[in-house]
Amino acid sequence: MKTGHSSRFGRSLIGAVLLFLGGCAVQPPAPPAPAAAACPVCPVIEVPKPPAKPLAKSAWEALPGWGEDDYAPAFSAFLGSCNALQKRPMWRETCSAARSLESPDNAALRAWFEAQLQPWQLINPDGGSEGLVTGYYEPILKGSREHKSPYLHPVSGLPGDLIDVELGDLYPELKSMRLRGRIEGRKLVPYYSRAEWDKQEEKRSDETLLWVDDAIDLFFMQIQGSGQIQFDDGNRVRVSYADQNGHPYRSIGRWLIDKGELKADQASMQGIKAWAKAHPSRLQEMLNQNPSVVFFRELPLTQEGPPGALGVPLTAERSIAIDARFTSLGAPVWLSTSYPNSERILTRLMVAQDTGGAIRGPVRADFFWGSGFAAGSQAGKMRQKGRMWVLMPKDFVPK
Numbered sequence: 001m002k003t004g005h006s007s008r009f010g011r012s013l014i015g016a017v018l019l020f021l022g023g024c025a026v027q028p029p030a031p032p033a034p035a036a037a038a039c040p041v042c043p044v045i046e047v048p049k050p051p052a053k054p055l056a057k058s059a060w061e062a063l064p065g066w067g068e069d070d071y072a073p074a075f076s077a078f079l080g081s082c083n084a085l086q087k088r089p090m091w092r093e094t095c096s097a098a099r100s101l102e103s104p105d106n107a108a109l110r111a112w113f114e115a116q117l118q119p120w121q122l123i124n125p126d127g128g129s130e131g132l133v134t135g136y137y138e139p140i141l142k143g144s145r146e147h148k149s150p151y152l153h154p155v156s157g158l159p160g161d162l163i164d165v166e167l168g169d170l171y172p173e174l175k176s177m178r179l180r181g182r183i184e185g186r187k188l189v190p191y192y193s194r195a196e197w198d199k200q201e202e203k204r205s206d207e208t209l210l211w212v213d214d215a216i217d218l219f220f221m222q223i224q225g226s227g228q229i230q231f232d233d234g235n236r237v238r239v240s241y242a243d244q245n246g247h248p249y250r251s252i253g254r255w256l257i258d259k260g261e262l263k264a265d266q267a268s269m270q271g272i273k274a275w276a277k278a279h280p281s282r283l284q285e286m287l288n289q290n291p292s293v294v295f296f297r298e299l300p301l302t303q304e305g306p307p308g309a310l311g312v313p314l315t316a317e318r319s320i321a322i323d324a325r326f327t328s329l330g331a332p333v334w335l336s337t338s339y340p341n342s343e344r345i346l347t348r349l350m351v352a353q354d355t356g357g358a359i360r361g362p363v364r365a366d367f368f369w370g371s372g373f374a375a376g377s378q379a380g381k382m383r384q385k386g387r388m389w390v391l392m393p394k395d396f397v398p399k
Helices: 014-025 072-085 089-098 106-116 194-207 215-224 251-258 267-279 278-285 373-381
Strands: 055-057 117-122 130-137 138-143 155-158 161-165 178-184 187-192 208-212 225-231 236-244 295-297 320-322 331-339 345-353 366-372 383-393
Touching: 072 089, 072 345, 089 106, 089 383, 130 215, 130 225, 130 373, 138 215, 138 345, 155 194, 155 215, 155 295, 161 251, 194 208, 208 236, 208 295, 215 225, 215 267, 215 278, 251 267, 251 278, 267 278, 267 373, 278 373, 331 366, 366 373
Parallel strands: 130 366, 138 225, 320 345
Antiparallel strands: 055 117, 117 383, 130 383, 138 208, 155 208, 161 178, 178 187, 225 236, 236 295, 320 366, 331 345, 331 383
16 A cells, blocks of 8 residues: 555654644634624625535536446456455445356446446535546565665564554544554653664664665655565565554655755656665655655565555556545545546546555545556656546445
8 A cells, every 4th residue: 555555654643642632622603794784894704615525426427438448357356345345234235246247248347337336526625526646556676585785775574662552442533543653661652753763773673574775766665555575586575564653644756846856747756766866865865854654564476466455455557545534445436537647538447445645635546557667657657637436335325
């Protein structure tokens, strides 16, 4: 999953506590606007509009390009989602119906989706229906199990002193929020930031899974949330998201733009890597701008994609990462966007199978392109506008 996933990240300890405290504060009622007749020269007080509801009931004919897709890859990915969704009462009948289909053709699949599900358009708080669609992928890095040149950069496993607290277990109103920290004396304090963790790595070699040859590639693997490590003998293993240090994701691309080091259209993954190569003495300074650190677990390499936040393998060009506060994790999603650095239309049935620390808001998606260099080339360039419709069971009622 990306930090943009799984993948992919919790709020900081301090931020979560402040949010909780803020939520408990009693807000005084807004003063009424003065009556025009009583005060003809008073300024007009504009009452702000409440934020738009994130879901608006839609119709199939409103989905751009619906009826022109090949539904089989998304249907197969949805069947994978059902391994997790079948435990939820709302999806049980839909998943059962999906499994009962026998060798359906494309027309039958389209008819099945239309009979079983209802499209809901995702809407931003300001009422707009357009949002940001980025891309991610599973990188392949060169590495070793031994700490030797050129494999000098550690792929860190889950630290033994990282404490994970599910706030919903204590406060139901904070469901889906968690704290990550460490014990210092008798206090739970924020876990090490990236800059602090860099000083910890030497004494934590027993928690290191593998070693790789490139620090910036390792950084981007953390952003993606998973990757493959190829050894000198050609064998590979997969590493997947295990946890995160609790600090918020910060974009190093935005930092480079704000510093005047790159223009906005240069701040792609490729542009950032080029800048890092040209400024090796400032590499750690740049990386430390993102305090978030991802820790990995090692998995055997299979023919399937890496696991996402739903716990099922991702499908190249059919899985997306979403903000699970607004889009039901595991649900099919109709995506209307364009190809990277292009105006060529990309409309496709996707499945919401991942999350990410940088994926925030109703109309926001991260498009999984697959594994390897070609997928990375597409993912690194993708920053497109898009619209989204989540497909939910017929009896779904938004809260």
